[in-house]
Amino acid sequence: MASSYYTNTLHVSFESVLAMDNPGMVSMFKALTTSGLQGFLGCPAVIYEAALIDFFENALVRDGVVISTVAGKLVEMSEELLAETFELPMEGLTDLLDIPKDLVFDAQSIVSFSGEPVSISGKRKEMKIEFRLLCDIMAKTISVKTGSFDAITQEKFLMIAGITCGVKVNWNRILFNILKDMVTPGSRQAKGYAIQISLLLENAPNLELGDSSEFPSSKILTEKTVHRYISLNDKVGGEEVADVPRVKRTPVKRAVSKKRPAFAAVDEPVLKKKRTTKGNPVSSKDTLEMVVVAQEAVPLQMIAPTTAAPTEQPPLPKRKSQKRKRRLVLSSEDEIVDSEAIVGGTSVEQELAVEHAFEEQKIDDVDDIIQQILTDTA
Structure with a gap:
């Protein structure tokens, strides 16, 4: 044009x-x-x-x-x-x-x-x-x-x-x-x-x-x-x-994305997640009253047979299984005892009393079980 x-x-x-x-x-x-x-x-x-x-x-x-x-x-x-x-x-x-x-x-x-x-x-x-x-x-x-x-x-x-x-x-x-x-x-x-x-x-x-x-x-x-x-x-x-002042620019802060993980400091220890296992919930009462088992080997104590006459016991039902199970028995002094290591007539009676208590009562509370064992033993 x-x-x-x-x-x-x-x-x-x-x-x-x-x-x-x-x-x-x-x-x-x-x-x-x-x-x-x-x-x-x-x-x-x-x-x-x-x-x-x-x-x-x-x-x-x-x-x-x-x-x-x-x-x-x-x-x-x-x-x-x-x-x-x-x-x-x-x-x-x-x-x-x-x-x-x-x-x-x-x-x-x-x-x-x-x-x-x-x-x-x-x-x-x-x-x-x-x-x-x-x-x-x-x-x-x-x-x-x-x-x-x-x-x-x-x-x-x-x-x-x-x-x-x-x-x-x-x-x-x-x-x-x-x-x-x-x-x-x-x-x-x-x-x-x-x-x-x-x-x-x-x-x-x-x-x-x-x-x-x-x-x-x-x-x-x-x-x-x-x-x-x-x-x-x-x-x-x-x-x-030249006389006009220059305008200072304000630094702009960049927004940090929430998806990006923050880097840990070099000197700070890295926390590892604890593994948890799934299981049945344990009541607070059971947890507080559970006996702590020592990690080291504890020698078994032998309980001598007593001369006291045994009290009359009601007839016990026959055991269905001939296999004897290894059980831990709590004595009156709250010590762990192996039932197979006990010798004498009184030890057998104590074992039958414990088994009878577990089968008949089926009580979950540890305190009741211990009390029943102590009663039967006396």
């Missing part, structure tokens, strides 16, 4: 900006007027988009003249036509590198924001606000460069130095050479001059250009737009930026 030819272009309404109440800006725009660029930067802002597309698609350079076909008709643009239309100066330096070095050094101090000479390879923020705007005009409208406009290049600074120090420059030759680079195949020069080419085509005889469109008002430098530019860029400078 034709809008790509004037996306970054800045046009100037000199009548408006020269009436501003800003000495720095007014002085800069007066320097532009003195340089002879007022007619080129302040011409009527009219755009013929269809004609612009035809012009750049068919344009070429022949014998130092730019020719093209627009709406089926041949159009020629010469250096003289450019100077006559925009009242550009045709005398002065044709190469900006010929500007005296002492003037370039003076310009480095004049445009400086801090008072120290700016670096030609530095940043635009090193300049005063009015010269930042002048740098934008030179980059976007005169030299028509693409990419970052914040960096200061040698070409842009030499243009600023020539305008600021009042050096006579043949702007007509410089601008026409840029136009030729725009239509030269393989050139890296960006296409621009949309307003100026539209005006040249409008003055061409017997040429139908079609509908025109107005140039965006936001890109025309007036008192209002310049004040907006100042408000957006005034605080961008070396000293002011």
Whole structure:
């Protein structure tokens, strides 16, 4: 689309900006007027988009003249036509590198924001606000460069130095050479001059250009737009930026996932889970009254037979099994006795009494069993 030819272009309404109440800006725009660029930067802002597309698609350079076909008709643009239309100066330096070095050094101090000479390879923020705007005009409208406009290049600074120090420059030759680079195949020069080419085509005889469109008002430098530019860029400078305190960032605590196990310290012992076995529940009473069996071997005590006459016992039922079981018998002194090791008639009676008590009574309480054994034995 034709809008790509004037996306970054800045046009100037000199009548408006020269009436501003800003000495720095007014002085800069007066320097532009003195340089002879007022007619080129302040011409009527009219755009013929269809004609612009035809012009750049068919344009070429022949014998130092730019020719093209627009709406089926041949159009020629010469250096003289450019100077006559925009009242550009045709005398002065044709190469900006010929500007005296002492003037370039003076310009480095004049445009400086801090008072120290700016670096030609530095940043635009090193300049005063009015010269930042002048740098934008030179980059976007005169030299028509693409990419970052914040960096200061040698070409842009030499243009600023020539305008600021009042050096006579043949702007007509410089601008026409840029136009030729725009239509030269393989050139890296960006296409621009949309307003100026539209005006040249409008003055061409017997040429139908079609509908025109107005140039965006936001890109025309007036008192209002310049004040907006100042408000957006005034605080961008070396000293002011350095005074702004930096905001410390608060470290963000990362949430620890509950699923991830916490690592134990190296010195802390690792607790092992105790194995538990399933079994029948034991009552608290049984647990408290159970006899603790020693781990070491305990010798069996022999109980001597007593001479006392045995008491009469009721007849006992016959034992169903002939196999004798090894049982532990609790004596009256709460000691463990082996029933097979007991010798004598009284020991047999004690064994039968114990067996009878277990089979008939079937009492779970240890205290009752012991009491029954003691009673039967007596």
